Amino acid sequence: MLLKFTDMRGRDLNKVDLVKLNAMELLVRTGFEGFTMNKLAKECKISVATLYIYYKDKDDLILQIGMEEGKRMSDIMLENFDPEVSFEEGLRQQWKNRAKCMLENPVSARFLELLRSSSYQEQIFNCIAGNFKPTLGKFMHNAINRGEINPMSLDVYWSVAFAPLYNLIRFHNEKRSIAGQAFVLTDKVLWETFGLVLKALRK
Amino acid sequence: MLLKFTDMRGRDLNKVDLVKLNAMELLVRTGFEGFTMNKLAKECKISVATLYIYYKDKDDLILQIGMEEGKRMSDIMLENFDPEVSFEEGLRQQWKNRAKCMLENPVSARFLELLRSSSYQEQIFNCIAGNFKPTLGKFMHNAINRGEINPMSLDVYWSVAFAPLYNLIRFHNEKRSIAGQAFVLTDKVLWETFGLVLKALRK
DNA sequence: ATTATAAATGAATAAATATTCATTTATATT
């Protein structure tokens, strides 16, 4: 319970945000192996004790920031999306949103990937999936009912529609590649790949 | 350098293997957050000090086991694969191998996923990608030269051809799903999805 | 200006963890 007294010193919101940004950055840079409260405080140039004013403990810190960021990112990805538009238009909009969002927020993108492979996975995943499911489910069922795509489960749909995109973005953000040199996701490559995925799903 | 003397006591190979299996299991079960040398020793019912006979330190342990397992798994995935066969036949064989391998070795599969999102990523990934690249590259270029698929980069090919499969296997192994109940990857779903991917890639 | 309140802190403590060490044990060779 958080009692609000009239004359209290306010929490420094810039500092709260600083913690959030540095926490994501440190976790992405060093992995869970290298992430410690003392290091985080040092990165922020604040006292460790302050972290314990904002968060109950280390788990709480990671989980809260993860949930917040998961919500923020999935909200951005659903912006301007109308599940009633045609299949091709809708899928294109979703690719546009997701690519933009993850390329503009590479740290957040890698941070959420990291949480997906951790003991925090379950809670984060449920939160994000729950945010997507209604809109995404409605969109897919509209497309099936209109005869634009064949019936399939939401899991299969998600895997075919988005896993290739997420993989390309991951290669791009990690400057990695199956071949030698670093992979760069250009607009050209993005929309050519979109074409392939569209062909896979459309009747 | 490992000098071999004539009369030395041999290392207990069962014990070495026990360490490997328990290390993967513990890492998968508790994440990097929960993985400690003392816990690992306890799980194996051996002394911690023994771990330091087998491995230089914790990093070395994780990295060596990761490399070994990456090599072992990618070798299994390349079994019975001839890059000269037709595109459809080759891709089908690869899906068969990968699905079989990851469904039969769920712990290894999750272990390698975990490493992919860690500071060990670079070395492991290079090792695995290096193992796949020659055969996979040759296969893709054969398909392009024969006019079975359109030209594309190896990264795009990999993303469209395999990312959906890996995602379904991940959902399956983690008993997770976008919809409510746990997702189960049946043969039917596997080969229907294969059909979609084949349609995406084939001219 | 004074006061009340919570924010923020630096330094400490407590707990967990990696790593080492002095011995003991098993085994291959003589």
Added chain:
DNA sequence: AATATAAATGAATATTTATTCATTTATAAT
């Protein structure tokens, strides 16, 4: 059987890391 060698160990030590605490500082209201 005796011996030499490395394996294996249990109990420490050293280091790192999470968490707390006694004070100080800033701010909103009077």
